[in-house]
Amino acid sequence: MTRQEAAARRLLGREQEAEREQKVTNLWADALRRMARNRAAIVGLVIIIALVIMAIFADKIAPYDYRAGDSADNYMVPLWLTRILPGNMAAYAQIGNKYLFGADYLGRDLLSRVIYGTRVSLPVGFVGAMTALIIGLVYGSISGYYGGKVDDIMMRIVDIVYAFPTMLLIILLMAFFKTSFGGANVPGTAAYTFNRINHVVDRFLGLEGGGMLFIFMGIGITAWMGIARLARGQILSLKEKEFILASRMIGASDIRIITRHILPNIIGPILVTVTLSIPGYISTEVFLSFIGLGVDPPTPSWGAMISEGARAIRSYPNQVLLPALMLAITMFAFNFLGDGLRDALDPRMRGTS
């Protein structure tokens, strides 16, 4: 056997192997397998699952209620924290082991508030992602698939909304929602209806008086545009492909073509984009709460806690630490997961690991 022969056989063998593999695995199983090998992504996934559990069972896990406390305990800090943090907190702060991470300015347990804070941050992330996915995908698919005038009009609308600075738009919307809907007391008006829906949403999340619906609306209104553009772009390139033409030729309806042939082919990159944008929605809420436009007090939001903690940082550096740490961990988790998904779903990565 010559060298060339051996090389050819090896090559052939590999090809056959690859062929075999493709037969038994589909895109998703393949992706899952690659995901499982990506340690960072798995860690991210585990953290996210833990956070979800924390949010669902917050009232069972948290040692105290997020509202309760005695202002006589304000800024109480456990001894172990004063030892590891800079400054001489022990000289003036109330020392007490009642709370594991200390209490805030009204004597509320910081740890409990951070735990309840997941009920703000996670829903914001997921609702942001869901609105982006649902509105963005439908909008983008219609625009891309039908093309022509429909596409022109729909995309110009996106361009117009895009032209607004996103943060400014959200701030304006939040200010508007909060002033005109938040205090609406007259039954029968649209504002009152929004206010009632908001109550239902708050109660469902276990955060009464939080004003969560308005945050969802503020973030959702701007979230879908990126996905819409992405979906449209993907579809534009797909719809001229032979297999689409073929199914059209045999008389498949538009809905069937979009749902059965186009969506499965573009769902990968879209899922990755959506996952990677979740930290963005969470940080938007944090920012809104930081500037006082987020959830209404006393609902604990990490953003509001960081904002309060940052103000107290010179005297009580422990205040900002825990919420900031939690925020950072959550961001990392979603980013790791998103990165992992991208690597796993990217067709060019197929068979590389």
Added chain:
Amino acid sequence: MLSKKRMYWVVAIVIAVATILSGCAGAKGGGKVLRVNLGTEPPTLDPALATDTTSVQCDEVLFLGLTDFDDKTVEVIPELATEWSVSPDGLVWTFKMRKDVEWVHYDPVKKKVEKKGKVTAHDIVYGVRRTVDPATASDYAYVDYIIKNAEAINTGKNTDLNSLGVRAVDDYTVEFTLEQPAGYFPGIAGMWVNRPQPRQPIEQFGDKWTEPGNIWTNGPYMLETWEHESKMVFVKNPYYVNAKNVDIDRVEAVMVVEESTAFAMYENGELDVVGVPSTEMERVKSDPVLSKELYIAPYLCTYYYGFNVSKPPMDNVKLRLALSYAIDRQKLVDTVLKGGQRPAKTFACPGIFGSPADDPNFVGVSYDPAKAKQLLAESGYTGTPEITLMFNTSEGHQRIAEFIQRGWKETLGIDVKLANQEWKVYLQTVNTDAPQIYRLGWCADYPDENNWVLENFHPTKGSNNPKWSPDDPAAQRFMKAVEDAAAASDPKERARLYFEAEKILVEEQAIIAPIYYYTRVVVTKPYVQRTYAPLGGEHWDKWKITK
């Protein structure tokens, strides 16, 4: 695209230029500099329009009034006036003015000061008329309703400005005719709204007359810079009558809203005097250096929650009373504010003539959870319509609101929503359509109850943010008490009537829930010798820097 090497050059040049420019800005024009924080952009510098403490602070050093208040005794002392007298019937007040006060114009570009003529009685007459003129739209014109015809002119019932009860007898004598006798009038005569105003720049520049370069002033300081929302610089007026005793040449005032940021600037040596946020109190008290710089000064202000009685459910007296009795004021002061404030049982604070705050026999309101619960049960309120408490955006107000919100939830089981707005917007909201519960503080303009109960809550003559109907029988008793007190001359009788008015306001009707009497918690660098003004603005001209 620039090559990489060239890019380096550009960056280097930019950095160099920036360094030089910032070096220029850093070079102070010599002399003694005081660095303070105004806390916010003053909404106006126009003395006719000022209503808030920041604007008043600026006007205090820019414009002289006929009278002023002594920082220690809170007595009326002469400023532009040298002496004053009142007619036997108490209606005509005559002020003799000093003849050596100059209007000055400062050109900030050429750094040149120019005299613009003497300050005369005509400038005062012009100022008072301008304040009362409805075209000026002064929110503080009602302070002058004591002056003859002022109310009719300001509300448009009388269009003849000349009929206003103020006239210049000669160039340096001004005479006020009042609607009714008022022993506290010399205090009003010196208020910013009644200070001399310069006709020429006002007519020349309109709304822009208070900008640097346009404005004429006559006080110890002149306006050099006003970078809106950022900073102001005041420089000493060399032609000021008492210029040789003014020690500080330049006052640089920043507008840092966040108390904690301003405090950090103080600790870094960027400010010479600053308020202490409650968060830092424990550390300041225990710190060997800061504790020596700390001073808690009395301040003639009351912090209160007002109820808009025209909006349900706040039209329910029992509910209002229940809310007021359920506020644990002492605990709020001890654990949240920490600045030596006193729990308030009345609207007017101690030190105001006619205020029952220091009278042990006056009951007022205090924390009484049992009574609050009973009142709530009697009120029949069951949680609808829901209540919103609104305050202007600030960490301090939010803490107080959260404390009280929790107290109401725990004591009464009532959920109250919190909302906040930025100061200018908030003032507009409160003045036009106050929320169910709104927060405000009231600071004395002159130390008399008239300035408190009548000017704030008289349903027709005051600002009446709670929308108290003049047809309400209790309101009518209140109106009669405050009007009679304003007209009475016997101090005992006046005090008795004001006690009655306060009783109706806070104890019987709970139109407001007073919360605490202010103090001013400040730290001052040891090289600044200062005074503490209990009302109005600080007198920077009386401060000294020994460095």
